[in-house]
Amino acid sequence: MAKKSALVQGNQACAQGAIYAGCKFFGGYPITPSTEVAEEMSAMLPKVGGKFIQMEDEIGAIASVIGASLAGAKALTATSGPGFSLKQELIGYACIAEVPCVIINVMRGGPSTGMPTGPGQSDVMQARWGTHGDHAAIALVPQSIQEIFTETVRAFNLAEKYRMPVQVLFDEIVGHMRERIEYPEPGELEVIDREAPTAAPGEYKPYDASKGLVPPLAAFGAGHKFHVTGLNKAEDGFPTTKAELVAAEEVRQIQKVECEEARADIESNEEYMLEDADVVLWAYGSSARSARYAVNELRKEGIKAGLFRPITLWPFPVKRTAELAEQAKAIIVPEMNLGQMIYEVERVAQNKCIIDGVHRVDGDPLNPGQIMDKVKEVI
Amino acid sequence: MAYDYEKSIRPGKLPHIWCPGCGHGIVMKGLIRAMDACELDREKTTIVSGIGCASRLPGYLDACTLHTAHGRAAAFATGVKLTNPEMNVICCGGDGDGTAIGGNHFIHACRRNINITYVIMNNYIYGMTGGQFSPCTPTGMKASTTPYGNPDPTFDISKLAIGAGATFVARTTAAHPREIDKLITQGIKHKGMSVIEVLDDCPTSYGRRNKFRSVIDMMKRLKKDAVPAKAAAKMTPEQLEGKFLTGVLYHETDKPEYTEQYDALIKRVQEGA
Ligand SMILES: Cc1ncc(C[n+]2csc(CCOP(=O)(O)OP(=O)(O)O)c2C)c(N)n1
Numbered sequence: 001m002a003k004k005s006a007l008v009q010g011n012q013a014c015a016q017g018a019i020y021a022g023c024k025f026f027g028g029y030p031i032t033p034s035t036e037v038a039e040e041m042s043a044m045l046p047k048v049g050g051k052f053i054q055m056e057d058e059i060g061a062i063a064s065v066i067g068a069s070l071a072g073a074k075a076l077t078a079t080s081g082p083g084f085s086l087k088q089e090l091i092g093y094a095c096i097a098e099v100p101c102v103i104i105n106v107m108r109g110g111p112s113t114g115m116p117t118g119p120g121q122s123d124v125m126q127a128r129w130g131t132h133g134d135h136a137a138i139a140l141v142p143q144s145i146q147e148i149f150t151e152t153v154r155a156f157n158l159a160e161k162y163r164m165p166v167q168v169l170f171d172e173i174v175g176h177m178r179e180r181i182e183y184p185e186p187g188e189l190e191v192i193d194r195e196a197p198t199a200a201p202g203e204y205k206p207y208d209a210s211k212g213l214v215p216p217l218a219a220f221g222a223g224h225k226f227h228v229t230g231l232n233k234a235e236d237g238f239p240t241t242k243a244e245l246v247a248a249e250e251v252r253q254i255q256k257v258e259c260e261e262a263r264a265d266i267e268s269n270e271e272y273m274l275e276d277a278d279v280v281l282w283a284y285g286s287s288a289r290s291a292r293y294a295v296n297e298l299r300k301e302g303i304k305a306g307l308f309r310p311i312t313l314w315p316f317p318v319k320r321t322a323e324l325a326e327q328a329k330a331i332i333v334p335e336m337n338l339g340q341m342i343y344e345v346e347r348v349a350q351n352k353c354i355i356d357g358v359h360r361v362d363g364d365p366l367n368p369g370q371i372m373d374k375v376k377e378v379i
Numbered sequence: 380m381a382y383d384y385e386k387s388i389r390p391g392k393l394p395h396i397w398c399p400g401c402g403h404g405i406v407m408k409g410l411i412r413a414m415d416a417c418e419l420d421r422e423k424t425t426i427v428s429g430i431g432c433a434s435r436l437p438g439y440l441d442a443c444t445l446h447t448a449h450g451r452a453a454a455f456a457t458g459v460k461l462t463n464p465e466m467n468v469i470c471c472g473g474d475g476d477g478t479a480i481g482g483n484h485f486i487h488a489c490r491r492n493i494n495i496t497y498v499i500m501n502n503y504i505y506g507m508t509g510g511q512f513s514p515c516t517p518t519g520m521k522a523s524t525t526p527y528g529n530p531d532p533t534f535d536i537s538k539l540a541i542g543a544g545a546t547f548v549a550r551t552t553a554a555h556p557r558e559i560d561k562l563i564t565q566g567i568k569h570k571g572m573s574v575i576e577v578l579d580d581c582p583t584s585y586g587r588r589n590k591f592r593s594v595i596d597m598m599k600r601l602k603k604d605a606v607p608a609k610a611a612a613k614m615t616p617e618q619l620e621g622k623f624l625t626g627v628l629y630h631e632t633d634k635p636e637y638t639e640q641y642d643a644l645i646k647r648v649q650e651g652a
């Protein structure tokens with residue numbers, strides 16, 4: 001039997017992916033261009049016995065999501081620019097308290113209200129460093145409707161597995177574009193549920209990392225009485241200011257994502273025509289679609305161009321980017337911002353090749369011609 | 380025989396951080412007695428707070444406890460309660476936490492009439508950060524950021540809760556400890572959003588600056604200015620000048636409770652499908 005398919009919008013596909021992953025709670029606040037995620041969730045969640053709530057603001061939305069997750073539900077919120085800024089304090093809370101949740105950010109321009117209906121990619125650094133304090137970050141950047149579905153499923157998996165907030169960033173173009181999607185059958189994509197603790201009631205320590213960098217999380221109401229706080233804490237969950245405990249916990253929370261094993265699990269990239277590439281287009285999200293088109297056109301003109309497309313933006317693909325800097329004459333970073341990921345590429349490339357950017361913040365997508373012009377200018 | 384509070388306190392968590400004479404401890408004891416009176420299963424009870432001296436309360440109690448971010452208790456609690464309506468959910472925190480930074484979440488939790496009991500400790504001040512004025516600091520009084528006297532008008536928390544749609548609202552003071560557990564018990568048993576405002580004292584950050592000679596002085600004032608709502612009905616406006624009402628201030632049972640409404644919605648959608 002042929003798979004079920006449909007013509008859907010990116011934001012709808014995102015909500016459908018969330019339901020596939022077993023999401024049972026959505027807390028949100030409407031904002032363009034992400035609103036359709038909330039609308040779709042409000043329609044679908046009751047059907048699967050889940051809960052949808054429109055909160056009073058984006059801070060309340062992420063707060064309700066963290067509360068829901070602690071009560072045992074897979075939980076989601078979706079927002080755009082200004083709302084993403086408002087959520088930052090509590091994204092940090094989810095990091096330090098280690099509460100799984102998924103945050104969708106359908107990116108628009110900015111700062112402030114900016115251009116609400118135009119696309120942008122200017123929140124990619126905020127996704128890494130938006131909340132205060134040292135912390136790890138996971139951010140996924142799908143480029144198509146099909147990929148929004150699968151990456152949303154993967155975001156839930158990573159959130160539950162690594163016990164932390166996971167962000168999915170796409171922009172207004174893919175959020176509002178319609179493409180055909182083929183729905184995976186139930187069971188076809190892996191769906192990970194959080195590991196339940198084996199400790200007896202009374203013995204459970206929510207941050208006991210003796211068996212691995214990610215301690216299992218109990219649900220409130222499931223028999224364990226425990227404490228959750230945003231303060232630095234010891235393995236029993238209670239606040240501590242003991243220097244060695246504070247530092248060790250912070251390091252563990254970063255290591256659980258950035259150790260080699262976790263990176264290999266979390267990182268995901270697409271490579272196109274890179275084998276002999278002199279020029280690498282390093283592009284993500286909808287900009288990568290223009291970049292891929294540019295690669296094909298450049299090849300027709302005899303220029304050996306290739307595309308490196310991170311699907312996991314954070315943690316940053318350090319190893320592959322460094323290798324490409326050794327191989328290529330130039331890495332070009334097209335972004336719908338005035339230069340953000342390019343700095344990370346520069347840092348990793350360590351002057352091994354030319355690095356240059358192609359930028360656009362006028363509300364229109366980057367077009368392949370612009371990217372091709374830059375390539376020709378550089379080589 | 381002395382009341383057994385110890386069985387409700389987490390082993391090894393005392394002494395608490397509160398200053399000698401702080402009213403928050405009196406409220407904690409009242410909450411424990413109320414939880415006992417309601418026979419709350421502590422494994423099925425989540426106590427949620429924000430940030431502040433008052434918000435440190437849950438950490439001492441042997442239950443599921445959630446110490447969130449400044450002002451956000453009601454919103455976190457909404458997520459917990461909506462996900463698991465069987466859970467007993469109690470919020471506690473200070474006047475600043477609940478009505479300034481968290482005012483939006485507070486009023487919307489009231490509006491939804493979600494079955495949460497919110498115990499708000501009103502000491503008229505930001506105690507934890509050293510005594511800056513809060514929306515509840517009386518006009519004219521001194522705080523570290525109102526060295527010339529507070530120019531701001533104040534919030535009446537109970538009126539705010541009633542206006543926003545909470546269906547059980549009561550007020551008492553730390554000088555009336557027996558009434559604290561009585562009212563919290565009624566609040567927990569009430570189906571819907573209940574708000575219990577407890578006026579208490581912060582000798583360290585409010586009392587000293589405002590020339591209260593002692594904690595006893597502050598307690599005496601709470602006693603003197605409290606008028607039971609029933610008695611107030613027979614008093615003239617002149618007699619009520621400068622006083623505040625205590626006891627049950629509002630109680631309504633007709634308004635639907637939020638999680639029940641949502642469960643009914645799920646049933647309707649699933650049966651329609
Ligand atoms: C976002 C944020 N802003 C400010 C603070 C600083 N802060 C911590 S507690 C507090 C006031 C607490 O006052 P209240 O809620 O009345 O509790 P009390 O200490 O008086 O019991 C403030 C302003 C903070 N922790 N977080």
Ligand code: SF4
Pocket residue numbers: 396397398400401402403432433502506507580581582583584585
């Ligand atoms: S500063 Fe005030 S509110 Fe805080 S513990 Fe001391 S007396 Fe209580």
Ligand SMILES: [Mg+2]
Pocket residue numbers: 473474475500501502503504505506513
């Ligand atoms: Mg206070």
